[in-house]
Amino acid sequence: MRPLVALGCGTLFGAGLTLSGMTDPARVLGFLDVLGSWDPTLAFVMAAALALSLPAVQWVRRHPRPLLDSQYFVPEQTRIDAKLLLGAVLFGVGWGIAGLCPGPALASLAAGVPEVLLFVVAMAVGMALRHLQERRSADARDAGSES
Amino acid sequence: MLDFGLLSAVFGGLMIGAAAALFFWLNGRIAGISGIFGDLLFDRRSGHWPWRLTFLAGLLLGYLAIRAWRPELGEINLQSGPVGMIVAGLLVGYGTRMGNGCTSGHGICGIARLSPRSFAATGTFMLAAILTVALLRHSGVFA
Secondary structure, three states, X not given: OHHHHXXXXXXXXHHHHHHHOOOOHHHHHHXXXXXXXXXXXXXXXXXXXXXXXXXXXXXXXXXXXXXXXXXXXXOOOOOOOHHHHHHHHHHHHHHHHHOOOHHHHHHHHHHOOHHHHXXXXXXXXXXXXXXXXXXXXXXXXXXXXXX | OOOHHHHHHHHHXXXXXXXXXXXXXXXXXXXXXXXXXXXXXHOOOOOOHHHHHHHHHHHHHHHXXXXXXXXXXXXXXXXXXXXXXXXXXXXXXXXHHHOOOOHHHHHHHHHHOOOHHHHHHHHHHHHHHHXXXXXXXXXXXXX
């Protein structure tokens, strides 16, 4: 049941990204280009998404658990640290170069444009680099605590 | 008078918000795309790959459904060449993994949960993206 719900939610999400214009890098960079001929339309995407999801998520959290699972899975960290902010800066620079973020990039893979596939493969490599780096520092910590 | 671009932005946004809220209500999980994609690649042992795979497959289906309805909405006007796409992809992948999220996980789901970390991350990546576009298009260094 849960994979089926994920398929439905993913489809709705992908349709929303496409309908709203988020899958077109030209539209995204037009929105980010505040010094040029700024196109503020995409601000309404986030505003509309939050106008619905913010009250809905607050309502959901009044229930002890989700309908189809035993608990909510939300990040436990609360500290705003350098790792969070530096990661956000790097992501923002990449978003500003190509006009693609992960959701729209994956959704528009379906168009079969080679450059989008190139972006997604590079994204996976970037994630792998970070993953390896974190595992190495975790191993180093473990080794340190054993000695 | 209502402009189609504005209407589609609002309705598209409502669909994104509804998808994130439904996913949290039913499955109890955050619809953060970079997290779902990254965990699908690197978290092999937990047995969570089926829903991650179907969620991401849904993204592609959603794109195809809208494009079938109105082909012009499926347009992808690339803004950088292959080298730009590789550099951008590496930064997006590494950065979202380091910062625990992207536009969906922090910008929509995190803010909807009123998470201070997500407010900070969203403000930071928006600003970084705006400055990057300003630098690339208006500084005269790259033009």
